Amino acid sequence: MKTTEVIDSYVTAVGRQLPLRRRDDVAYELRGLLADELAERARDTGREPDEAMAVELLRGYGTPAETAVRYHRPFVLVPAGDTRIFLIAVLAGGAMISIAGLSALWLPAWIGAIVVFFAGRSLIQARRPAAFAWRPRRMPDPDHASRLAGAASIAGLAALGAAYLRPSMLDPRLIYSDSFREVWRMPWLPVLLAALIVVHLVVVIRGRWTDGLRWARTLVTISAAVQIGWHVSYGDVFAQPAVDARMLPWLAAVSGALMLLAVAQLVLMWARVRPAPAVAPA
Amino acid sequence: MDEVLARLEAELRRGTLVLAVLSGLHDERYGYELRQSLTEAGLPVEEGTLYPLLRRLEAQGLLESSWNTSGASPRRYYRLSTDGRRALKLLTETWRRQVTVLDTLLEER
DSSP, rough: OHHHHHHHHHHHHHHHHSSSHHHHHHHHHHHHHHHHHHHHHHHHHTTTTHHHHHHHHHHHOOHHHHHOOOOOOOOOSSSSSGHHHHHHHHHHHHHHHHOOOOOTTTHHHHHHHHHHHHHHHHHHHHOOGGGGGOOOOOOTTTTBEEEEEEHHHHHHHHHHHHHOOOOTOOOOOOBBHHHHSSSTTTTHHHHHHHHHHHHHHHHHHHHBBBBBHHHHHHHHHHHHHHHHHHHHHHHBBBHHHHHHHHHHHHHHHHHHHHHHHHHHHHHHHHHHHOOSSSOOOO | HHHHHHHHHHHHHHHHHHHHHHHTTTSSSSSSHHHHHHHHHTTOOOOOHHHHHHHHHHHHSSEEEEEESSSSSSSEEEEOOHHHHHHHHHHHHHHHHHHHHHHHHHHOO
């Protein structure tokens, strides 16, 4: 291959990655400059320029894509600073699609929607940087616990426990089967509800959440979700099969909702920023 | 560590590149010619950095350019624009202040 062909090949590859209105002019200039550079290298080495010399020169210049980026800052679909949140959004969406049992086709659709969202954001950011300028936000104390909300949670959990123990109060047809009344099935959910009530009671008394209390709440929530899911999969919860058939999908939904709640609690704990030194000061 | 030091040095040099380029374009020059003159002056610049920089400075209005196609190989010549001359004056003053401050800081060691 002639050296001019090697240079033309490189210049063409660079030009293809530049905006239409600039590519021909930049390519024209770049071709001349590279020819000058190659001639200089030939003079320095004292030999005629050849294909190997031209390739070496151009490899030192960078790949055509790298060179094009130096000439023109391309449009970025997902800016580097957004990559982390982009990946989290993709994974969270994938997990939700999987949990909801939706078709796998929803995953590329979700990823496509996320890419379009970030690309639009990136476009606006490039044209109007002020639109995304940082603004201070008032930060509530993350450990503060509303005593009123805590008391309401306790009342709600107690009501839930009562309804669980006596479902016939809600509807006379909701009568547990003998199998479900056995000691290894029915009694354990009230134990978890009681544990959750204790957690909320401590929070109400202290007026604050702690990491330990948060973990206790989440672990109890996961245990409840698993236990309800197990009851659903085992079946035979209500005495009448028709009631069982109608209620078990609802219980499955409750189990899934509790698991999502626990995941949300874990994510919030994980995502929380606690300014602290990585190494204890001497 | 050597790589880190090399990168730090390259970053330091890169920070001065725009000033060096502007200072070399009072008279019009084409890219290769400018690179040669900077190298001869003791400031070697990678061609892959310099040529795109000329285009970017032109897009920012600091340089003007025109093609000379009369010779054997056509060349695009660059020179300072009015804004480029103002930028050169401002950057020169900033550079001199920085040098004074850094000299003071370095002498305090």
